[in-house]
Amino acid sequence: MGRLWMTAMTAVLGAYLFFRWLPPLQPFSLAQFLTGFLFVPLRTWLALACFFLGVAANGALIRMVIIGSVRLLSGRRFRVGEWVVSMAALSHFYWAFQFHWQTAALFFVLSFFYGMMTLRERRLSEGDRL
16 A cells, blocks of 8 residues: 555656646747756756656556456455545546646546556466466
8 A cells, every 4th residue: 555655646746746847838939948948958857757757657546446447347356445545646637637738638648548558457377477
């Protein structure tokens, strides 16, 4: 459960810092964006690093939610606490969509695809290997 809390905090903090450190987007001006990128590169690179960390952490949370939902619908056992915490941690997307919906949609889509790529729920038979 401690690993789940760290993943949830990384997801929320990564999303927050990404949107906080991102150069101003409204109204979008390519010249202002490039000027901010050139004169404050550390802030832009930190925003990019938070973006990648946030996508990976949100992908892990989405994977946990999907596995829990599939197990719930199929009647198999699953950890309800982890499932609920994962769903609650994903509620930060509401705040992200209020801030800038285009960037938040990109953030969510990439997190969703990363969560789908890491989804592995197959059973191994006796002769199979990982």
